[in-house]
Amino acid sequence: MTLSLYDTYAREQREFVPIKDDGSVGLYCCGPTVYNYAHIGNLRTYIFEDILRRVLELNNYLVNHVVNITDVGHLVSDADDGEDKMEKGAARTGKTAWEIAEIYTQAFFEDLNHLNIKAPTVICKATDHIEEQIAAIQQIEAKDMTYITSDGVYFDTSRDPEYGYLARLNIEGLQEGARVEKGEKRNPTDFALWKFSPANEQRQMEWESPWGKGFPGWHIECSAMATKYLGPLFDIHCGGKDHIPIHHSNEIAQSMACYGTRLSNYWMHGYFLQTDKSKMSKSSGEFLRMQTLIDKGEDPIAYRFLCLLAHYRSDINFSWETLNSASTALNRMREAYFQLPDGGSTDDNYVSRFTAFVNDDLNTSQVIALAWELLKATDVADADKKATLTYFDNVLGLRLSEWAPAEQAEIPAEIAELVEARQKARADKDWAAADKARDDLTALGYEVVDTPDGSQVKTL
Protein backbone atom coordinates (compact mmCIF):
# COMPACT_ATOMS: atom_id res chain seq x y z
CA MET A 1 0.00 0.00 0.00
CA THR A 2 1.59 3.27 -1.05
CA LEU A 3 1.72 6.32 1.15
CA SER A 4 0.87 9.62 -0.44
CA LEU A 5 1.34 13.02 1.14
CA TYR A 6 0.41 16.55 0.17
CA ASP A 7 3.51 18.57 -0.67
CA THR A 8 3.05 22.31 -0.39
CA TYR A 9 6.05 22.84 -2.67
CA ALA A 10 4.36 20.95 -5.52
CA ARG A 11 0.86 21.93 -4.40
CA GLU A 12 -0.32 18.38 -4.88
CA GLN A 13 -0.43 15.03 -3.22
CA ARG A 14 2.61 12.95 -4.14
CA GLU A 15 3.44 9.33 -3.57
CA PHE A 16 5.99 9.22 -0.77
CA VAL A 17 9.39 7.95 -1.88
CA PRO A 18 12.18 8.24 0.69
CA ILE A 19 15.51 9.71 -0.32
CA LYS A 20 17.54 6.95 1.27
CA ASP A 21 16.95 3.28 0.58
CA ASP A 22 17.92 2.11 4.06
CA GLY A 23 14.41 2.39 5.41
CA SER A 24 15.04 5.68 7.23
CA VAL A 25 13.14 8.92 6.85
CA GLY A 26 14.41 12.36 7.83
CA LEU A 27 11.69 14.52 9.37
CA TYR A 28 12.31 18.06 10.57
CA CYS A 29 9.61 19.95 12.43
CA CYS A 30 9.85 23.60 13.38
CA GLY A 31 9.67 23.73 17.15
CA PRO A 32 8.56 26.40 19.57
CA THR A 33 10.08 29.77 20.33
CA VAL A 34 10.39 29.40 24.06
CA TYR A 35 9.59 32.89 25.24
CA ASN A 36 6.11 31.93 26.42
CA TYR A 37 3.83 28.92 26.74
CA ALA A 38 2.61 27.12 23.67
CA HIS A 39 -1.12 27.59 23.02
CA ILE A 40 -3.45 24.86 21.89
CA GLY A 41 -3.29 26.13 18.32
CA ASN A 42 0.48 25.62 18.31
CA LEU A 43 -0.11 22.20 19.77
CA ARG A 44 -2.43 21.22 16.94
CA THR A 45 0.55 21.31 14.58
CA TYR A 46 2.56 19.00 16.83
CA ILE A 47 -0.37 16.60 16.90
CA PHE A 48 -0.43 16.60 13.10
CA GLU A 49 3.33 15.95 13.01
CA ASP A 50 2.93 13.14 15.52
CA ILE A 51 0.32 11.49 13.31
CA LEU A 52 2.66 11.86 10.34
CA ARG A 53 5.45 10.21 12.27
CA ARG A 54 3.24 7.36 13.44
CA VAL A 55 1.99 6.77 9.89
CA LEU A 56 5.57 6.70 8.61
CA GLU A 57 6.34 4.14 11.31
CA LEU A 58 3.24 2.17 10.35
CA ASN A 59 4.78 1.99 6.89
CA ASN A 60 7.88 0.52 8.51
CA TYR A 61 10.13 3.52 8.18
CA LEU A 62 12.63 4.39 10.86
CA VAL A 63 11.96 8.07 11.47
CA ASN A 64 14.68 10.53 12.41
CA HIS A 65 12.45 13.12 13.98
CA VAL A 66 14.24 16.40 14.63
CA VAL A 67 12.61 19.29 16.49
CA ASN A 68 14.38 22.54 17.20
CA ILE A 69 14.01 24.85 20.14
CA THR A 70 14.25 28.49 19.16
CA ASP A 71 15.85 30.05 22.21
CA VAL A 72 17.45 33.02 20.55
CA GLY A 73 17.13 35.26 17.54
CA HIS A 74 13.41 35.29 17.01
CA LEU A 75 12.72 38.94 16.46
CA VAL A 76 9.53 40.72 17.26
CA SER A 77 9.84 42.26 13.80
CA ASP A 78 12.40 42.51 11.05
CA ALA A 79 12.61 46.27 11.36
CA ASP A 80 15.69 47.93 12.76
CA ASP A 81 14.15 48.29 16.18
CA GLY A 82 13.09 44.66 16.24
CA GLU A 83 13.50 43.18 19.68
CA ASP A 84 14.50 39.62 20.34
CA LYS A 85 11.54 37.68 21.77
CA MET A 86 13.72 36.03 24.37
CA GLU A 87 15.20 39.28 25.65
CA LYS A 88 11.76 40.81 25.68
CA GLY A 89 10.41 37.87 27.66
CA ALA A 90 13.26 38.27 30.12
CA ALA A 91 12.44 41.92 30.59
CA ARG A 92 8.79 41.02 31.19
CA THR A 93 9.41 38.33 33.81
CA GLY A 94 12.55 39.62 35.53
CA LYS A 95 14.31 36.32 34.81
CA THR A 96 17.28 35.88 32.54
CA ALA A 97 16.74 34.95 28.91
CA TRP A 98 18.41 31.61 29.65
CA GLU A 99 16.05 30.92 32.54
CA ILE A 100 12.89 31.60 30.64
CA ALA A 101 14.12 29.45 27.75
CA GLU A 102 14.49 26.59 30.19
CA ILE A 103 11.12 27.14 31.83
CA TYR A 104 9.14 27.24 28.61
CA THR A 105 11.06 24.41 27.03
CA GLN A 106 10.11 22.18 29.96
CA ALA A 107 6.51 23.34 29.75
CA PHE A 108 6.46 22.54 26.05
CA PHE A 109 7.52 18.95 26.57
CA GLU A 110 4.99 18.53 29.35
CA ASP A 111 2.31 19.62 26.90
CA LEU A 112 3.52 17.09 24.34
CA ASN A 113 3.36 14.41 27.00
CA HIS A 114 -0.21 15.25 27.92
CA LEU A 115 -1.18 14.92 24.28
CA ASN A 116 0.61 11.58 23.84
CA ILE A 117 2.94 13.07 21.25
CA LYS A 118 6.05 10.95 20.83
CA ALA A 119 9.30 12.54 21.89
CA PRO A 120 11.49 13.60 18.95
CA THR A 121 14.63 11.57 18.32
CA VAL A 122 16.69 14.77 18.27
CA ILE A 123 15.93 18.00 20.12
CA CYS A 124 18.28 20.81 19.18
CA LYS A 125 18.61 24.29 20.62
CA ALA A 126 19.60 27.25 18.50
CA THR A 127 22.00 28.47 21.19
CA ASP A 128 23.88 25.16 21.06
CA HIS A 129 24.50 25.58 17.34
CA ILE A 130 25.91 29.05 16.92
CA GLU A 131 29.03 27.74 15.17
CA GLU A 132 27.01 25.85 12.59
CA GLN A 133 24.93 28.92 11.91
CA ILE A 134 27.96 31.13 11.47
CA ALA A 135 29.44 28.56 9.08
CA ALA A 136 26.22 28.54 7.06
CA ILE A 137 26.18 32.32 6.84
CA GLN A 138 29.79 32.21 5.65
CA GLN A 139 28.82 29.81 2.89
CA ILE A 140 26.08 32.15 1.76
CA GLU A 141 28.49 35.06 1.97
CA ALA A 142 30.95 33.15 -0.21
CA LYS A 143 28.25 32.98 -2.88
CA ASP A 144 28.05 36.76 -2.69
CA MET A 145 24.40 36.66 -1.64
CA THR A 146 24.69 38.74 1.51
CA TYR A 147 25.21 42.38 2.38
CA ILE A 148 25.77 44.28 5.58
CA THR A 149 23.65 47.08 7.00
CA SER A 150 24.09 49.03 10.19
CA ASP A 151 22.24 46.38 12.16
CA GLY A 152 23.21 43.10 10.61
CA VAL A 153 24.10 40.74 7.81
CA TYR A 154 21.25 40.29 5.34
CA PHE A 155 20.33 37.75 2.70
CA ASP A 156 19.87 39.36 -0.70
CA THR A 157 16.77 37.61 -2.01
CA SER A 158 17.07 39.28 -5.41
CA ARG A 159 20.05 36.97 -6.05
CA ASP A 160 17.79 33.92 -5.87
CA PRO A 161 15.66 33.73 -9.02
CA GLU A 162 13.40 31.12 -7.44
CA TYR A 163 12.93 32.97 -4.16
CA GLY A 164 9.44 32.49 -2.76
CA TYR A 165 8.40 29.63 -5.04
CA LEU A 166 7.10 27.61 -2.09
CA ALA A 167 4.57 30.34 -1.32
CA ARG A 168 4.09 31.32 -4.97
CA LEU A 169 5.10 34.79 -3.86
CA ASN A 170 4.45 37.65 -6.19
CA ILE A 171 7.48 39.81 -5.44
CA GLU A 172 6.26 42.74 -7.49
CA GLY A 173 2.90 42.58 -5.79
CA LEU A 174 4.63 42.69 -2.43
CA GLN A 175 6.54 45.76 -3.50
CA GLU A 176 3.36 47.53 -4.38
CA GLY A 177 1.95 46.81 -0.98
CA ALA A 178 1.77 49.71 1.41
CA ARG A 179 2.71 47.72 4.46
CA VAL A 180 6.22 46.70 3.53
CA GLU A 181 8.95 48.64 5.30
CA LYS A 182 12.32 48.17 3.74
CA GLY A 183 14.50 50.24 6.03
CA GLU A 184 18.08 49.65 4.98
CA LYS A 185 17.14 46.43 3.24
CA ARG A 186 17.64 46.30 -0.51
CA ASN A 187 14.52 44.26 -1.11
CA PRO A 188 11.38 43.93 0.98
CA THR A 189 11.87 40.16 1.23
CA ASP A 190 15.49 40.30 2.40
CA PHE A 191 16.01 38.96 5.88
CA ALA A 192 18.64 39.00 8.63
CA LEU A 193 21.19 36.20 8.90
CA TRP A 194 23.09 37.81 11.76
CA LYS A 195 22.07 40.75 13.90
CA PHE A 196 24.58 43.00 15.64
CA SER A 197 24.27 43.68 19.34
CA PRO A 198 23.29 47.30 19.93
CA ALA A 199 26.45 49.37 20.45
CA ASN A 200 25.40 50.79 23.80
CA GLU A 201 23.71 47.72 25.20
CA GLN A 202 24.80 44.45 26.74
CA ARG A 203 22.59 41.64 25.46
CA GLN A 204 22.12 38.55 27.63
CA MET A 205 22.58 36.33 24.62
CA GLU A 206 25.33 37.33 22.23
CA TRP A 207 28.29 35.74 20.49
CA GLU A 208 31.39 36.78 18.62
CA SER A 209 31.27 36.37 14.86
CA PRO A 210 33.30 37.36 11.79
CA TRP A 211 30.92 40.29 11.38
CA GLY A 212 30.93 41.47 14.97
CA LYS A 213 29.28 40.63 18.25
CA GLY A 214 25.63 39.71 17.94
CA PHE A 215 23.22 36.83 17.48
CA PRO A 216 21.87 34.73 14.62
CA GLY A 217 18.71 35.51 12.68
CA TRP A 218 15.77 33.20 13.13
CA HIS A 219 15.70 31.46 9.77
CA ILE A 220 19.33 30.33 9.66
CA GLU A 221 18.97 28.12 12.73
CA CYS A 222 16.55 25.74 11.04
CA SER A 223 18.63 25.44 7.88
CA ALA A 224 21.83 24.90 9.85
CA MET A 225 20.44 22.40 12.34
CA ALA A 226 18.28 20.48 9.89
CA THR A 227 21.29 20.08 7.64
CA LYS A 228 23.53 19.05 10.51
CA TYR A 229 21.21 16.27 11.65
CA LEU A 230 19.53 15.21 8.42
CA GLY A 231 21.83 16.34 5.60
CA PRO A 232 21.43 19.04 2.93
CA LEU A 233 18.38 17.34 1.43
CA PHE A 234 16.10 15.21 3.57
CA ASP A 235 12.58 13.84 3.29
CA ILE A 236 9.96 15.95 5.04
CA HIS A 237 9.92 19.38 6.62
CA CYS A 238 6.87 20.40 8.64
CA GLY A 239 5.54 23.48 10.32
CA GLY A 240 2.48 25.66 10.59
CA LYS A 241 1.04 27.09 7.40
CA ASP A 242 1.99 30.59 8.48
CA HIS A 243 5.60 29.60 7.85
CA ILE A 244 5.05 29.09 4.14
CA PRO A 245 5.61 32.68 2.92
CA ILE A 246 8.48 33.74 5.17
CA HIS A 247 10.25 31.24 7.34
CA HIS A 248 10.19 28.25 5.05
CA SER A 249 10.73 30.34 1.93
CA ASN A 250 13.83 31.72 3.63
CA GLU A 251 15.04 28.31 4.72
CA ILE A 252 14.80 27.15 1.14
CA ALA A 253 16.66 30.23 -0.11
CA GLN A 254 19.46 29.57 2.40
CA SER A 255 19.76 25.94 1.40
CA MET A 256 19.72 26.84 -2.27
CA ALA A 257 22.59 29.23 -1.60
CA CYS A 258 24.56 26.72 0.46
CA TYR A 259 23.87 23.43 -1.26
CA GLY A 260 21.69 24.01 -4.27
CA THR A 261 18.86 22.02 -2.64
CA ARG A 262 15.38 22.91 -1.54
CA LEU A 263 16.31 21.42 1.83
CA SER A 264 13.42 19.00 1.99
CA ASN A 265 11.79 16.77 -0.59
CA TYR A 266 8.31 17.28 0.90
CA TRP A 267 7.03 20.37 2.67
CA MET A 268 3.97 19.77 4.84
CA HIS A 269 1.98 22.32 6.78
CA GLY A 270 -0.50 22.14 9.60
CA TYR A 271 -3.52 24.43 9.43
CA PHE A 272 -4.89 26.67 12.12
CA LEU A 273 -7.12 26.27 15.07
CA GLN A 274 -9.43 29.24 15.00
CA THR A 275 -11.38 30.82 17.79
CA ASP A 276 -13.99 33.42 17.05
CA LYS A 277 -13.13 33.13 13.37
CA SER A 278 -9.54 34.19 13.77
CA LYS A 279 -6.30 32.41 14.51
CA MET A 280 -5.11 32.01 18.04
CA SER A 281 -1.97 34.07 18.39
CA LYS A 282 0.80 33.85 20.91
CA SER A 283 1.98 37.39 20.31
CA SER A 284 -1.38 39.09 20.58
CA GLY A 285 -1.81 38.30 24.25
CA GLU A 286 -4.80 36.13 25.11
CA PHE A 287 -4.59 32.47 24.29
CA LEU A 288 -5.57 29.08 25.60
CA ARG A 289 -2.86 26.72 26.65
CA MET A 290 -2.97 23.06 27.60
CA GLN A 291 -2.87 23.81 31.31
CA THR A 292 -5.90 26.08 30.93
CA LEU A 293 -7.87 23.13 29.58
CA ILE A 294 -6.59 20.83 32.29
CA ASP A 295 -7.52 23.37 34.97
CA LYS A 296 -11.03 23.40 33.58
CA GLY A 297 -11.18 19.64 34.01
CA GLU A 298 -10.77 18.83 30.35
CA ASP A 299 -8.86 15.77 29.25
CA PRO A 300 -5.89 16.59 26.98
CA ILE A 301 -6.64 13.49 24.92
CA ALA A 302 -10.10 14.90 24.18
CA TYR A 303 -8.32 17.83 22.56
CA ARG A 304 -6.18 15.43 20.58
CA PHE A 305 -9.37 13.60 19.54
CA LEU A 306 -10.91 16.90 18.45
CA CYS A 307 -7.91 17.62 16.25
CA LEU A 308 -8.09 14.18 14.66
CA LEU A 309 -11.73 14.78 13.72
CA ALA A 310 -10.61 17.27 11.07
CA HIS A 311 -8.06 16.88 8.31
CA TYR A 312 -4.74 18.56 9.19
CA ARG A 313 -5.02 20.66 6.05
CA SER A 314 -8.20 22.47 7.01
CA ASP A 315 -8.69 25.10 9.66
CA ILE A 316 -10.65 23.93 12.65
CA ASN A 317 -13.07 26.01 14.70
CA PHE A 318 -12.49 25.69 18.40
CA SER A 319 -15.13 26.36 21.01
CA TRP A 320 -15.92 24.83 24.38
CA GLU A 321 -19.02 23.30 22.82
CA THR A 322 -16.87 21.61 20.20
CA LEU A 323 -14.42 20.35 22.79
CA ASN A 324 -17.29 18.99 24.89
CA SER A 325 -18.73 17.14 21.95
CA ALA A 326 -15.34 15.61 21.21
CA SER A 327 -14.96 14.72 24.86
CA THR A 328 -18.35 12.99 25.01
CA ALA A 329 -17.61 11.03 21.87
CA LEU A 330 -14.17 10.00 23.11
CA ASN A 331 -15.56 8.76 26.41
CA ARG A 332 -18.17 6.68 24.63
CA MET A 333 -15.49 5.20 22.45
CA ARG A 334 -13.33 4.46 25.50
CA GLU A 335 -16.23 2.85 27.33
CA ALA A 336 -17.11 0.73 24.30
CA TYR A 337 -13.47 -0.30 23.88
CA PHE A 338 -13.14 -1.13 27.56
CA GLN A 339 -16.15 -3.46 27.44
CA LEU A 340 -14.65 -5.54 24.62
CA PRO A 341 -12.85 -8.79 25.51
CA ASP A 342 -9.14 -9.33 24.92
CA GLY A 343 -7.51 -12.11 22.97
CA GLY A 344 -8.72 -11.38 19.45
CA SER A 345 -6.82 -10.69 16.28
CA THR A 346 -7.00 -7.79 13.85
CA ASP A 347 -9.64 -7.84 11.15
CA ASP A 348 -8.03 -7.76 7.70
CA ASN A 349 -10.82 -5.85 6.03
CA TYR A 350 -10.89 -3.05 8.57
CA VAL A 351 -7.11 -2.88 8.78
CA SER A 352 -6.80 -2.50 5.06
CA ARG A 353 -9.42 0.26 4.95
CA PHE A 354 -7.68 1.94 7.86
CA THR A 355 -4.33 1.77 6.10
CA ALA A 356 -5.80 3.23 2.93
CA PHE A 357 -7.20 6.18 4.88
CA VAL A 358 -4.07 7.08 6.82
CA ASN A 359 -1.87 6.56 3.78
CA ASP A 360 -4.08 8.94 1.84
CA ASP A 361 -2.52 12.09 3.27
CA LEU A 362 -3.34 11.23 6.88
CA ASN A 363 -7.11 11.15 6.73
CA THR A 364 -7.74 10.68 10.44
CA SER A 365 -11.29 11.92 10.08
CA GLN A 366 -12.18 8.89 7.99
CA VAL A 367 -10.40 6.65 10.46
CA ILE A 368 -12.51 7.90 13.36
CA ALA A 369 -15.65 7.23 11.31
CA LEU A 370 -14.28 3.78 10.51
CA ALA A 371 -13.71 3.13 14.21
CA TRP A 372 -17.40 3.83 14.93
CA GLU A 373 -18.40 1.60 12.06
CA LEU A 374 -16.20 -1.16 13.44
CA LEU A 375 -17.70 -0.83 16.92
CA LYS A 376 -21.16 -1.29 15.44
CA ALA A 377 -20.21 -4.02 12.99
CA THR A 378 -22.13 -7.27 13.35
CA ASP A 379 -19.74 -9.41 11.32
CA VAL A 380 -16.64 -8.92 13.49
CA ALA A 381 -16.10 -10.76 16.77
CA ASP A 382 -15.89 -8.53 19.84
CA ALA A 383 -12.35 -9.61 20.69
CA ASP A 384 -11.28 -8.93 17.12
CA LYS A 385 -12.83 -5.47 17.32
CA LYS A 386 -10.66 -4.72 20.31
CA ALA A 387 -7.51 -5.99 18.59
CA THR A 388 -8.31 -3.96 15.50
CA LEU A 389 -9.00 -0.78 17.44
CA THR A 390 -5.78 -1.27 19.36
CA TYR A 391 -4.05 -1.42 16.01
CA PHE A 392 -5.75 1.81 14.89
CA ASP A 393 -4.66 3.46 18.11
CA ASN A 394 -1.00 2.99 17.25
CA VAL A 395 -1.60 5.86 14.86
CA LEU A 396 -4.43 7.73 16.59
CA GLY A 397 -2.64 7.74 19.93
CA LEU A 398 -5.80 8.01 22.04
CA ARG A 399 -4.39 5.71 24.74
CA LEU A 400 -7.50 3.54 24.50
CA SER A 401 -5.89 0.55 26.16
CA GLU A 402 -4.71 2.64 29.10
CA TRP A 403 -8.18 3.89 29.92
CA ALA A 404 -10.44 2.46 32.62
CA PRO A 405 -13.58 3.79 34.25
CA ALA A 406 -12.81 6.01 37.20
CA GLU A 407 -12.45 4.12 40.47
CA GLN A 408 -15.37 4.70 42.76
CA ALA A 409 -14.49 6.64 45.85
CA GLU A 410 -15.42 5.16 49.21
CA ILE A 411 -19.14 5.45 49.80
CA PRO A 412 -19.95 6.84 53.27
CA ALA A 413 -22.04 4.60 55.48
CA GLU A 414 -25.01 6.96 55.55
CA ILE A 415 -25.08 6.95 51.75
CA ALA A 416 -24.88 3.17 51.64
CA GLU A 417 -27.79 3.03 54.09
CA LEU A 418 -29.87 5.32 51.93
CA VAL A 419 -29.16 3.16 48.90
CA GLU A 420 -30.13 0.10 50.83
CA ALA A 421 -33.31 1.74 52.06
CA ARG A 422 -34.18 2.64 48.50
CA GLN A 423 -33.56 -0.95 47.41
CA LYS A 424 -35.94 -2.16 50.04
CA ALA A 425 -38.57 0.37 49.02
CA ARG A 426 -38.21 -0.78 45.41
CA ALA A 427 -38.55 -4.39 46.44
CA ASP A 428 -41.73 -3.38 48.25
CA LYS A 429 -42.80 -1.44 45.15
CA ASP A 430 -43.04 1.65 47.30
CA TRP A 431 -42.15 3.93 44.42
CA ALA A 432 -42.74 7.14 46.32
CA ALA A 433 -40.24 6.15 49.00
CA ALA A 434 -37.76 4.97 46.36
CA ASP A 435 -37.98 8.27 44.51
CA LYS A 436 -37.63 10.17 47.76
CA ALA A 437 -34.43 8.23 48.48
CA ARG A 438 -33.13 9.06 45.01
CA ASP A 439 -33.84 12.74 45.56
CA ASP A 440 -32.08 12.64 48.92
CA LEU A 441 -29.06 11.00 47.35
CA THR A 442 -28.99 13.58 44.59
CA ALA A 443 -29.13 16.34 47.18
CA LEU A 444 -26.14 14.75 48.94
CA GLY A 445 -24.24 14.67 45.65
CA TYR A 446 -24.71 11.06 44.66
CA GLU A 447 -26.32 9.52 41.62
CA VAL A 448 -27.89 6.12 41.82
CA VAL A 449 -28.09 3.90 38.75
CA ASP A 450 -30.00 0.66 38.62
CA THR A 451 -28.43 -2.23 36.78
CA PRO A 452 -29.40 -5.89 36.47
CA ASP A 453 -26.84 -6.57 39.21
CA GLY A 454 -28.34 -4.09 41.61
CA SER A 455 -28.05 -0.39 42.28
CA GLN A 456 -24.79 1.49 41.99
CA VAL A 457 -23.95 4.90 43.39
CA LYS A 458 -21.49 7.37 42.00
CA THR A 459 -20.57 10.88 42.97
CA LEU A 460 -22.09 13.51 40.76
Place this chain on the structure above:
RNA sequence: GGCUCGAUGGCAGAGUGGUGAUGCAGCGGCCUGCAAAGCCGUGUACAGCGGUUCGAUUCCGCUUCGAGCCUCCA
Protein backbone atom coordinates in the same frame (compact mmCIF):
# COMPACT_ATOMS: atom_id res chain seq x y z
C1' G B 1 -3.44 47.01 -2.53
C1' G B 2 -0.82 42.01 -3.69
C1' C B 3 -0.65 36.81 -2.94
C1' U B 4 -2.44 31.96 -0.99
C1' C B 5 -6.47 29.08 0.63
C1' G B 6 -11.49 28.26 1.81
C1' A B 7 -17.40 28.40 1.80
C1' U B 8 -21.26 21.20 3.40
C1' G B 9 -27.36 20.24 7.96
C1' G B 10 -28.19 23.47 15.07
C1' C B 11 -22.56 22.59 16.01
C1' A B 12 -17.93 20.07 14.43
C1' G B 13 -16.37 17.91 10.10
C1' A B 14 -15.28 13.91 5.87
C1' G B 15 -16.41 12.86 0.97
C1' U B 16 -18.30 12.30 -3.98
C1' G B 17 -19.85 13.89 -11.47
C1' G B 18 -25.58 10.05 -10.58
C1' U B 19 -27.62 5.28 -4.15
C1' G B 20 -27.31 12.30 1.57
C1' A B 21 -19.64 9.75 5.94
C1' U B 22 -19.08 10.18 11.14
C1' G B 23 -19.59 12.44 15.94
C1' C B 24 -22.19 15.95 19.30
C1' A B 25 -26.97 18.15 20.09
C1' G B 26 -32.38 17.63 18.99
C1' C B 27 -36.77 14.62 18.01
C1' G B 28 -39.45 9.62 18.09
C1' G B 29 -39.26 4.62 19.91
C1' C B 30 -37.37 0.09 22.69
C1' C B 31 -35.68 -1.09 27.49
C1' U B 32 -36.48 0.59 32.69
C1' G B 33 -41.64 1.05 38.35
C1' C B 34 -39.24 6.00 37.23
C1' A B 35 -34.48 7.43 35.68
C1' A B 36 -29.43 6.88 33.65
C1' A B 37 -26.75 4.17 30.18
C1' G B 38 -27.41 1.41 25.93
C1' C B 39 -29.90 0.10 21.44
C1' C B 40 -33.12 1.31 17.04
C1' G B 41 -35.07 5.10 14.04
C1' U B 42 -35.12 10.22 12.47
C1' G B 43 -32.38 15.55 8.72
C1' U B 44 -35.57 17.52 1.37
C1' A B 45 -26.88 20.23 3.99
C1' C B 46 -23.63 21.21 0.12
C1' A B 47 -22.97 30.48 -0.33
C1' G B 48 -25.19 32.99 -5.00
C1' C B 49 -25.29 33.41 -10.39
C1' G B 50 -23.80 31.53 -14.96
C1' G B 51 -21.27 27.54 -17.93
C1' U B 52 -19.73 22.29 -19.29
C1' U B 53 -22.66 17.61 -18.86
C1' C B 54 -27.88 13.08 -20.01
C1' G B 55 -26.91 14.57 -14.87
C1' A B 56 -22.94 18.98 -10.41
C1' U B 57 -22.67 19.80 -3.82
C1' U B 58 -18.49 17.60 -6.65
C1' C B 59 -15.44 20.38 -12.93
C1' C B 60 -14.86 25.79 -15.06
C1' G B 61 -15.88 31.22 -14.62
C1' C B 62 -17.75 35.41 -12.03
C1' U B 63 -19.88 37.51 -7.47
C1' U B 64 -20.35 37.64 -2.30
C1' C B 65 -18.49 36.21 2.31
C1' G B 66 -14.47 34.10 5.41
C1' A B 67 -9.34 32.83 6.94
C1' G B 68 -4.10 33.39 6.45
C1' C B 69 0.43 35.82 4.81
C1' C B 70 2.60 40.51 3.14
C1' U B 71 5.05 43.01 10.70
C1' C B 72 6.81 38.18 15.41
C1' C B 73 3.41 33.99 15.05
C1' A B 74 1.81 26.63 14.47
